[in-house]
Amino acid sequence: MTSKLEPIATVEPDEPQGEISLGILENLIGFRIRRIQNHLSRSFNALLNRDEIRPGVFSALALISANPGMSQKTLAREVGFDKATIVAILDNMERLGWTMRQRSKTDRRRHLLFVTPVGEEALAEMHGLARNNEAAINASLTDTERQTLQALLDKLYKHCFVDVSE
């Protein structure tokens, strides 16, 4: 097979070399968003290394901490989850002793959410991990690029907003 007359026969139609084509994904913003999310989520969970903490807990805990008394419905809208997922995340955080749910006195159907002191400690720790997790991608952008990206992502999010029933 080292004959100079048969070079092609030694090359198998194996994996394509060089750049990978995105094909029909090229024009879907969702794919570019998704693969960054997949990666960041995976590396964050590896840093966190606690299987008992559901994905989404960090974001939910941070939002409740920044908005004490916020409702389950508003929380679901702000993180883009449906009701079942939010309820599972809230159950998870309550089992860990990180949040409390209280019924609204003015509207008994509404649950108001609060973070406990133990939850605040866990949040501070996860915040450190999240910053480490993003250090490399953050450093890859200039301040202006980061601001542009944030503004464009906020614009997108506003337009994918749908009401999530409680």
Add this chain to the structure above:
Amino acid sequence: MTSKLEPIATVEPDEPQGEISLGILENLIGFRIRRIQNHLSRSFNALLNRDEIRPGVFSALALISANPGMSQKTLAREVGFDKATIVAILDNMERLGWTMRQRSKTDRRRHLLFVTPVGEEALAEMHGLARNNEAAINASLTDTERQTLQALLDKLYKHCFVDVSE
């Protein structure tokens, strides 16, 4: 409680009104990425309405279709999944008859991936749903904004790249 002397007493310290604060999430790109992903994924699955199709199948199928013979390892890297997730997605697609795995003749440890004709039909259908799913957010950006966003997301993704062992 309608007395003009006690207006404050009728206002419960209930859910905060107006703008929600992002708190410590304000400076985390990952949160802005995640909530768009959460929303798009949820609305795509609602459009698709087939519980037997795992999240991630559409992206994986599209990449294999655009790069016939690509390896499992390259696929994992391009969509940001770990090995276990990629294997589960490939198993799912094979059960549906959408993809085939073949061992490389030059390296028996490598699996080369191909989309079947039935898989191509399913891909075309899901592509239509994905475009519908993104129609609103796409329309919210100008062409220039969309190009800027894509370029910034590609830059980010390059910097969150880690090698995923096969």
